[in-house]
Amino acid sequence: xxxxxxxxxxxxxxxxxxxxxxxxxxxxxxxxxNLSAERDLADVKSSLVNESETNQNSxxxxxxxxRPPPRSETFRDKTRESLEEAAKRQDGGLFxxxxxxxxxxxxxxxxxxxxxxxGSLSPTARTYLQxxxxxxxxxxxxxxxxxxxxxxxxxxxxxxxxPFCLEFPGQSDLSLHQFQLSNKVPVVQHPHHVHPLTPLxxxxxxxxxxxxxxxxxxxxxxxxxxxxxxxxxxDISPYYPLSPGAVGQIPHPLGWxxxxxxxxxxxxxxxxxxxxxxxNASMQxxxxxxxxxxxxxxxHSLHQTGIPHPAIVTPNVKQESSHSDIGLNSSTIxxxxxxxxxxxxxxxxxxxQPHIKKPLNAFMLYMKEMRAKVVAECTLKESAAINQILGRxxxxxxxxxxAKYYELARKxxxxxxQLYPGWSARDNYAANQQGKKKKRKRDKQPGEGxxxxxxxxxxxxxxxxxxxxxxxxxxRKCPKExxxxxxx
DNA sequence: AGCCCTTTGAAGTTC
DNA sequence: GAACTTCAAAGGGCT
Numbered sequence: 001x002x003x004x005x006x007x008x009x010x011x012x013x014x015x016x017x018x019x020x021x022x023x024x025x026x027x028x029x030x031x032x033x034n035l036s037a038e039r040d041l042a043d044v045k046s047s048l049v050n051e052s053e054t055n056q057n058s059x060x061x062x063x064x065x066x067r068p069p070p071r072s073e074t075f076r077d078k079t080r081e082s083l084e085e086a087a088k089r090q091d092g093g094l095f096x097x098x099x100x101x102x103x104x105x106x107x108x109x110x111x112x113x114x115x116x117x118x119g120s121l122s123p124t125a126r127t128y129l130q131x132x133x134x135x136x137x138x139x140x141x142x143x144x145x146x147x148x149x150x151x152x153x154x155x156x157x158x159x160x161x162x163p164f165c166l167e168f169p170g171q172s173d174l175s176l177h178q179f180q181l182s183n184k185v186p187v188v189q190h191p192h193h194v195h196p197l198t199p200l201x202x203x204x205x206x207x208x209x210x211x212x213x214x215x216x217x218x219x220x221x222x223x224x225x226x227x228x229x230x231x232x233x234x235d236i237s238p239y240y241p242l243s244p245g246a247v248g249q250i251p252h253p254l255g256w257x258x259x260x261x262x263x264x265x266x267x268x269x270x271x272x273x274x275x276x277x278x279x280n281a282s283m284q285x286x287x288x289x290x291x292x293x294x295x296x297x298x299x300h301s302l303h304q305t306g307i308p309h310p311a312i313v314t315p316n317v318k319q320e321s322s323h324s325d326i327g328l329n330s331s332t333i334x335x336x337x338x339x340x341x342x343x344x345x346x347x348x349x350x351x352x353q354p355h356i357k358k359p360l361n362a363f364m365l366y367m368k369e370m371r372a373k374v375v376a377e378c379t380l381k382e383s384a385a386i387n388q389i390l391g392r393x394x395x396x397x398x399x400x401x402x403a404k405y406y407e408l409a410r411k412x413x414x415x416x417x418q419l420y421p422g423w424s425a426r427d428n429y430a431a432n433q434q435g436k437k438k439k440r441k442r443d444k445q446p447g448e449g450x451x452x453x454x455x456x457x458x459x460x461x462x463x464x465x466x467x468x469x470x471x472x473x474x475x476r477k478c479p480k481e482x483x484x485x486x487x488x
Numbered sequence: 489a490g491c492c493c494t495t496t497g498a499a500g501t502t503c
Numbered sequence: 504g505a506a507c508t509t510c511a512a513a514g515g516g517c518t
Contacts, residue, residue, distance in 0.1 A: 357510085359498085359511080360512075363497055367512060368512065381513095382494090382513095382515050383514045385515095386514085387494040390495065391496065395496095409497080425498075426499080426501085428509080429500070429509060429510080
């Protein structure tokens with residue numbers, strides 16, 4: 001896996017990937033930060049894949065500005081600085097829309113003001129925050145983080161209280177920075193001192209002492225919905241009220257704000273695995289004891305509230321009308337019933353294998369964040385074109401900016417591993433090939449239909465007279481243009 | 489209704 | 504181990 005090997009030992013991203021794209025002549029053109037989406041769009045429209053992409057768009061100034069200076073400092077320091085810089089820029093204009101729109105922002109119910117006149121959190125907000133985020137230390141939030149929370153109270157509907165004063169004992173400043181600057185992701189993993197397999201174990205025992213729930217969680221009635229809570233598994237602390245499959249099913253605090261189009265998709269940090277943050281030893285033992293198989297049992301795809309887990313897509317089961325049998329003779333009915341029984345058994349088997357989606361990679365996270373912005377800028381809705389723009393912008397990002405997403409993706413994967421131990425991407429291969437026709441990407445050869453354009457990228461970069469510089473795939477008429485891009 | 493397109497990255501499979 | 508394939512998201516377009 002491509003990883004950034006930072007000076008501090010953090011694997012913040014795909015080192016080789018980023019290096020490779022830096023080496024690309026094509027990618028040398030760093031798209032100016034203020035490059036308008038219209039220009040992107042124009043590029044896309046004029047040529048979805050502009051073979052002669054050159055450095056026309058890049059200015060050396062912007063290039064120098066974007067290039068990280070020589071790594072005389074540790075990557076950790078650089079990361080912090082760049083993230084701060086990125087945050088400033090985000091505040092400044094380029095990223096005015098709430099970054100990480102799907103990330104675990106906290107919406108304080110009391111939108112008017114969660115603060116008391118003395119500046120402290122109101123009891124309502126405090127209770128809400130603690131309920132939503134047991135890790136959240138609302139009582140001991142630093143001045144800085146409180147200020148961050150205040151600052152986040154924008155008049156926009158978002159009230160996306162991103163850098164809400166999370167303070168995790170033992171967290172390094174980097175972690176806090178990452179948390180605050182990486183757009184409010186409640187990443188509680190310490191990058192250095194936490195075992196890779198326990199990235200999200202609690203940092204504050206205070207909030208996770210089993211058997212010592214806060215008063216607002218002791219009742220059997222959901223304080224928010226008023227719906228009585230079903231009895232919980234005795235092995236699970238009231239602090240870990242969700243079944244493994246239900247982890248992450250807490251409705252997004254900003255669900256109203258972040259439309260997910262009702263798609264039951266794995267949301268990753270969008271649903272911040274709220275309870276995944278609380279996966280602890282008892283949870284793990286519960287998982288392993290209850291689920292000897294690697295898959296989460298189907299009933300766990302439902303929260304106690306019945307809300308489907310966003311990470312698990314359960315195949316739809318069409319409800320057949322029982323009245324359809326009217327008018328049939330008995331043997332037909334018996335046969336029908338038999339068939340129905342068999343069908344239902346198959347469906348049950350299907351349901352027993354809920355579709356756990358892959359964790360999002362860095363680029364996917366970036367796309368999710370930036371898509372809306374690009375769409376808004378260029379009034380373009382066709383995803384294919386949008387994705388091309390996003391792909392370009394992705395390459396235009398600095399290493400540090402990309403590292404942010406690589407780090408997020410890494411945490412997503414770790415979280416995913418914890419939530420679904422034993423899950424394999426292979427499972428989804430089979431899953432998708434069962435129900436529907438195998439999704440087969442068209443083997444679009446670069447030279448398909450036009451041999452002259454066969455190995456496009458490397459030919460464009462080096463020219464026909466320097467084929468010795470072409471990457472292997474291009475020399476062999478690489479089947480995927482992307483391989484020329486990435487592996488050149 | 490369901491696949492295609494389009495992007496990058498991760499992980500799986502194949503040779 | 505390189506090369507190839509699939510799947511993650513998204514939504515308009517197409518069959």
